[in-house]
Amino acid sequence: MKPLSYWLDTAPAFGCAETGSLPARCETAVVGGGFTGLSAALAMAREGIDVVVLEAGRVAGAASGRNGGHCNNGLVRQVATVAGAFGLDRARTFYQTFDQAVETVERVTLREGIDCDFRRSGKIQLAAKPSHFDSLIRTHGLLASGIDLQTSLVGPGDLSGEIGSTRFHGGLVYHQSAMLHPGRLGSGLARAAHRHGARIWENTEVTRWRRLGKGGHELETAMGTLEAGNVLVATGAGTGPAFPHLHRRILAVGSFIIATEPLAQHVVDAIMPTRRTAVTTRHIGNYFRMAPDNRLIFGGRARFARSDPGSDMKSGRILARSLKQIFPILGDVRVDYCWGGMLDMTMDRLPRAGVIEGCHHAMGYSGHGVQMAVHMGEVMAKVMAGDVEANPWRDLAWPALPGHATRAALLPLAGAWFRLRDFVS
Ligand SMILES: Cc1cc2nc3c(=O)[nH]c(=O)nc-3n(C[C@H](O)[C@H](O)[C@H](O)COP(=O)(O)OP(=O)(O)OC[C@H]3O[C@@H](n4cnc5c(N)ncnc54)[C@H](O)[C@@H]3O)c2cc1C
Incomplete structure (x- = not known):
């Protein structure tokens, strides 16, 4: 079993990174070379802005190259919950921003010729309990009232046409959702931005x-110090003490994935005949899909822990057991890859973007960042050019979290809470 991301292992390297010291100054600096930073840099460069991207590791080497490749529409939380907190009109706007984000990925990849296997596969949300299907029926009713007319229910009796597992009790299909190869998207965005x-x-x-008195910013790195007129912080779950105002706000939570060996065509037809992205309704649930070479890419929270090599392997073993419970036909399947990554989360699972202490940011996609990070990169390029209204998340409060130094130690407690909620739901 390879302890690395299948997507990064099967994507072309970027290969055009600058070498040597940084320039003394630039118009705009983007900190972080994931989907947010690369998409922003691409949009700015297309407008003729002198933009420099500073990435701590390799481009798209963090969450952007380690996710499930689900490019789904729909909110992270149930639309009724978001409507309860923000009102129906805003919930509709937030929901439809995710529709636009999937369109942004489609448009950008087509325009720039990025070959990342983007496909409008649709997503199926699978009811893990009979009561969860009742909830999907209510969600479908609300979506059909004018939020998303492209969803359809799959009753328990029809589910075998969608999924070869007896573990589920019905589903809800979101037809606008898509899937893609995130490693290819990452290197493709970087090459397009460079071009x-x-x-x-x-x-x-x-x-x-450091914020400079005259209005600009100073960024210190081992490759030199850069002065920039504007800064976009696009550091996701990796946001650290260099940006204390954001470090205090963002939550980093581990998520883990395994990839099987390539499966025979008849096995794929038996387990996922419609080849959609799939997510289960539990708080500590699973998400899965087929890769272009017929591997099953199977992820989940597995454990409430940070991602590191030991933690990824432990989580991989838990995921392999869940996979075989869902699909007993895969009892003898070999697991070829196992990896983890850190999710950029907020308490209400809605993204945050704007400007704090003179420094622009976009992050907090809470597990729905493949489409939203690419979209928000473009949006932040507009915001930084003066179009503040382009930012759909601009009015959301984002208070600092208390006790951020002890957050990692509290992850297992959060896990116990969500397990209890799954048990009683
Ligand atoms: C295991 C896993 C599965 C997921 N599955 C899905 C999915 O299927 N669908 C979906 O929509 N979303 C998914 N997500 C979430 C999604 O991948 C992220 O929300 C998205 O990639 C965030 O992109 P980003 O560019 O904002 O952040 P990142 O990709 O994390 O990029 C931030 C970059 O900033 C760099 N950085 C940090 N600090 C500094 C610094 N001080 N200086 C310079 N560089 C710095 C990091 O090295 C990193 O490369 C998943 C995430 C994980 C971890």
């Missing part, structure tokens, strides 16, 4: 940020 004039440094961590 349009963005300069990208890899292995260049920003260790200190």
